[in-house]
Amino acid sequence: MRLLAPISVFIVATAFAPAAPTPAFALQARRDFPVVVYRQAYAGREAPAELLEPFGGVHVRGAEAAEWVLARGLDFYVEHSAGRDDLHLDRDRGDARARWQGFFDTRDPRFLLREPCLTDSTTRERLFATLAATLDARGGAYGLGYSLGDEVSLTAAGAPEDVCLSPSCRAAWRSWLERRGLLARAAEASADDLEAVSTDAALAALSSDAPEARRLLEFWLLRREFHHGVVLDLLRELAQRVRATRAGAPVGLMGFAGETAFGNVAVERSLEFLDFVECYRTADATELAFTLRDPAQRVYATLFPSVRAPTAWAWATSEQFLRGGDGAIVWCDRELERSTELHATLSGATELVRRLRRELEGFRPTPRGLAVLRSSRNLAWCWLRDAEDDGASWPKRMASWQADHGRVELATRAWLELAEDVGLLPGVLPLDRAGPELVARFPYLVAAALECVEDSELAALASYLQAGGRLIVDDGFAAFDARAEPRSRESRSAWIADRKGRVLAAPSGVAGYVALRDEGLRAALVGLLAVAGVERAPLVPRAVRRDVPWLVASESRADGSRVCVALPKFRGVGRDAGVGARAPAPELFELEVEAAARDGGSLEWLHPPATPAGKRMLRAGDPLVVRLPPRRQ
Numbered sequence: 001m002r003l004l005a006p007i008s009v010f011i012v013a014t015a016f017a018p019a020a021p022t023p024a025f026a027l028q029a030r031r032d033f034p035v036v037v038y039r040q041a042y043a044g045r046e047a048p049a050e051l052l053e054p055f056g057g058v059h060v061r062g063a064e065a066a067e068w069v070l071a072r073g074l075d076f077y078v079e080h081s082a083g084r085d086d087l088h089l090d091r092d093r094g095d096a097r098a099r100w101q102g103f104f105d106t107r108d109p110r111f112l113l114r115e116p117c118l119t120d121s122t123t124r125e126r127l128f129a130t131l132a133a134t135l136d137a138r139g140g141a142y143g144l145g146y147s148l149g150d151e152v153s154l155t156a157a158g159a160p161e162d163v164c165l166s167p168s169c170r171a172a173w174r175s176w177l178e179r180r181g182l183l184a185r186a187a188e189a190s191a192d193d194l195e196a197v198s199t200d201a202a203l204a205a206l207s208s209d210a211p212e213a214r215r216l217l218e219f220w221l222l223r224r225e226f227h228h229g230v231v232l233d234l235l236r237e238l239a240q241r242v243r244a245t246r247a248g249a250p251v252g253l254m255g256f257a258g259e260t261a262f263g264n265v266a267v268e269r270s271l272e273f274l275d276f277v278e279c280y281r282t283a284d285a286t287e288l289a290f291t292l293r294d295p296a297q298r299v300y301a302t303l304f305p306s307v308r309a310p311t312a313w314a315w316a317t318s319e320q321f322l323r324g325g326d327g328a329i330v331w332c333d334r335e336l337e338r339s340t341e342l343h344a345t346l347s348g349a350t351e352l353v354r355r356l357r358r359e360l361e362g363f364r365p366t367p368r369g370l371a372v373l374r375s376s377r378n379l380a381w382c383w384l385r386d387a388e389d390d391g392a393s394w395p396k397r398m399a400s401w402q403a404d405h406g407r408v409e410l411a412t413r414a415w416l417e418l419a420e421d422v423g424l425l426p427g428v429l430p431l432d433r434a435g436p437e438l439v440a441r442f443p444y445l446v447a448a449a450l451e452c453v454e455d456s457e458l459a460a461l462a463s464y465l466q467a468g469g470r471l472i473v474d475d476g477f478a479a480f481d482a483r484a485e486p487r488s489r490e491s492r493s494a495w496i497a498d499r500k501g502r503v504l505a506a507p508s509g510v511a512g513y514v515a516l517r518d519e520g521l522r523a524a525l526v527g528l529l530a531v532a533g534v535e536r537a538p539l540v541p542r543a544v545r546r547d548v549p550w551l552v553a554s555e556s557r558a559d560g561s562r563v564c565v566a567l568p569k570f571r572g573v574g575r576d577a578g579v580g581a582r583a584p585a586p587e588l589f590e591l592e593v594e595a596a597a598r599d600g601g602s603l604e605w606l607h608p609p610a611t612p613a614g615k616r617m618l619r620a621g622d623p624l625v626v627r628l629p630p631r632r633q
Contacts, residue, residue: 030056030057031075032358032362033353034056034075034144034326034327035055035056035327035350036057036058036059036144036327036328036329037051037055037057037330037332037333038058038329038331039058039059039333040331041332041333042333043061044064046068047333049072051333051336051343052074054343054351055346055347056074057144059077059079060079060138061078061079061080062078062079062081062134063130063134063137064137065137066138070141075143075144077143077145077146078134078143078145078147079150079254080147080149080150081130081135081147081242082127082128082130082131083130083131084150086116086118086123086126086127087149087152088149088151088152089153089156089157090156091157091159095115096156099113099115100159100161100395103161107200109165112161112162112163112165113163113164113166114154114155114164117164117166117168117169118164118230118231119168119169119230120166127234128241131238131241131242132241134146135242135245135246142249144250144327145251145275145276146242146246146251148238148251148252148253149235150254150255151254151255151257152265153231154228154231154262154263156263157257157263157264158259158260158262159395159399160260160394160395160398161262161263162199165194165195169227169230170193170195172230173193173194173226174192177192186219189216189218191216191219197216197219199220199394201216201220202220203384203391203394205220206384214484214485215483217483218484218485221377221380221381221484224262224376224377225376228269231265232265232269235253235270236273239251239274250275250298252274252275252276252277252298253270253274253276253278254277254300254329255280256270256278256279256280256285257399258280258282259285259376260379260383260399260402261379261383261384264399266376267279267285267289267292268430271297275297275298276298276299276300276326277298277300278301278329279299279300279302281574281578283399283403286299286301286323287372287416287426287427287428288374288428288430290366290427291367291427291429292429292430299324299326300326301316301320301325301328301329302328302331303317303320303330303331304331304577305339305342306585306586307339307342308586309572309586309588310341310345311345311588311620311621312572312573312588313330313342313346313349314345314349314620314621314622315574315586315588315620315621316328316577317346317349317353318349318353318622318623319551319573320353321353321356321363322553322565323425323553324366324553345621349621349622352607352622352623356606356623356625359606360563360606363555363563366441366555367427367428368424368425369419369424369426369443369529369534369536370419370442370443370534371426371428371444371445371446372426372427372429373428373429373431373445373448374408374431375430375431375432375450375457377454377482378408378449378452378453381451381484382449382451382452383408385407386405407449408449411449411511414448414510414513415448415510417513417514417549417575418510418521418522420551420552421517421522421549421550421569422525422536423536423540423552424529424534424537425537425551425554427442429442429445431450431460432460434457435460436464436467437467439464439467439469442469444471444529444532445464445469445470445471446471446506447471447472447477447478448474449474449476450474450476450478451479452481452482452484453477453478453480453481455481458478462495462499465502469502470528470532471502472504473504473505474505474510477492478492478495479492504528507524507525509521536598537554538554538564538597538598538628539552539564539566539595539596539598539603539626539628540597541566541568541593541594541595541624542593542594542596543568543591543592543593544592544594546591548568548569549568549569550566550568550569551568551569552564552566552567553565553566560629560630561628561630562627562628563625563627563628564626564627564628565624565625566623566625567623568618570586570587570589570620571584572585572586572587572588588621589620590618590619591618591620592615592616592617593608593616593617593618595624595626601628601629603626603627603628604626604627604629605626606625606626606627607624607625608624
């Protein structure tokens with residue numbers, strides 16, 4: 001491919017037509033669904049108009065002047081507003097890899113320093129100064145908003161590392177414990193110093209029967225919370241500084257890849273102070289963002305190309321539209337220049353989505369019906385339990401490995417896929433937000449591999465159940481409390497019995513659903529949904545000569561009609577494209593499709609159009625879109 005790249009660039013350059021002025025209606029459609037091309041080949045310089053014209057947006061980095069972007073009226077967001085290297089660590093950078101290898105080989109704590117340290121005053125002042133320069137640039141113009149960073153994390157790519165043991169982090173840990181009234185107990189457990197609260201020590205404590213050894217587990221979990229809080233508190237302060245200088249400017253964060261036990265950033269806590277987020281199709285970041293956003297918050301998606309299947313990023317564009325997304329970031333200009341097919345495919349998908357959004361007046365469905373519960377503490381706890389057999393090799397349990405093998409990760413994915421396959425648009429919900437007000441939106445909550453649950457969270461779940469909700473659990477539910485102390489089977493059974501039939505056992509075999517797509521499991525879930533009166537998507541799409549599962553979203557309109565958007569779930573796209581190291585090659589096909597209203601009523605086709613022979617042929621990557629008239633009374 002490297003040898004062919006110059007030829008591909010030449011072909012693209014000669015194939016582009018000169019850019020024509022953008023009509024006013026197209027400008028409005030563009031701004032309703034901005035598509036920003038990330039400049040890699042043209043970093044720091046002007047990109048060709050013909051390359052960007054179908055999309056209309058680029059990113060601007062930090063204090064870049066970007067006069068050409070402003071002059072051409074392009075959409076843009078400001079990337080790395082507080083600087084890149086302090087918040088985004090490159091795992092493959094020579095010193096970072098050497099430091100990781102040094103710790104792996106020697107277990108010497110001197111290698112466990114985050115460089116730069118986020119509690120160090122020098123680092124913080126550098127971030128604030130960089131942000132100030134960014135806010136002053138371009139005469140204060142900010143386009144779609146200021147992104148504080150991209151792939152922000154304590155550790156590179158959320159990798160398992162016991163950083164940071166700097167003097168300022170050690171002092172901050174003790175202060176954090178003291179504010180929570182935990183310092184004395186930490187000292188009794190020899191956990192008041194960060195170096196003692198290591199993953200090696202926690203793994204040893206798991207297999208120990210000695211109470212004094214197992215007490216360390218509580219503080220290992222608290223350490224995960226502490227360092228996650230260091231990152232979030234810093235981001236919150238940066239956001240406050242943006243708003244103090246540029247009132248009304250949207251503030252966001254790019255590159256959400258899903259929280260890990262050691263790094264990345266939790267969507268649910270970030271949305272508390274951000275106006276927009278951009279998610280990768282990994283872990284549960286996307287579902288969390290769509291479940292939790294308020295009407296004013298925007299959710300973007302990253303579109304990655306596949307040369308093996310150019311229509312895969314058309315499918316990703318359609319999925320973003322189906323889920324009610326607000327735009328996309330394209331990686332990147334270099335890929336668009338290398339392939340006329342990639343450029344044409346994404347151009348067509350962008351045009352189609354913008355047309356459909358215009359016709360549907362901003363289709364923006366909301367996950368409902370069923371939500372999978374998640375908890376940062378439980379995520380860390382289950383990582384530790386998963387790593388119990390790793391021994392000294394636990395630092396190799398990277399996020400991509402965990403995505404392929406972790407119990408929480410696999411269970412969450414299985415439940416989301418199962419719920420989608422029976423006609424739901426499911427959500428993901430933080431455990432600490434469970435309560436009676438959720439019942440109308442989510443009559444079912446799912447505790448999938450939810451082992452570590454604190455007493456207050458059990459009380460919140462009890463109030464949800466008391467209000468009429470139902471909870472589906474697996475065998476390990478609430479087996480440990482917030483201190484990692486085991487709960488007896490008897491006490492858990494009594495808690496379930498007291499809920500009077502509203503806590504239901506998960507159907508057997510859900511963990512293997514993604515591989516088997518078992519029809520019996522779908523039937524079992526459909527039966528459970530019917531008991532609670534949960535409505536499934538009102539549309540039943542079907543491929544005429546292929547058996548494919550479908551993702552369907554629907555939205556009711558003011559006149560009582562319903563809009564339905566459906567996508568065939570091809571291999572290698574969606575969650576399949578972000579499942580760690582074993583993502584399969586995309587396989588997309590043109591399909592002859594049919595659709596029927598679940599209640600037997602009529603429907604109006606919006607896409608695809610009928611052929612002269614009366615068939616509906618859905619291009620690979622396109623959505624199926626219909627409108628259902630108001631229900632008969």
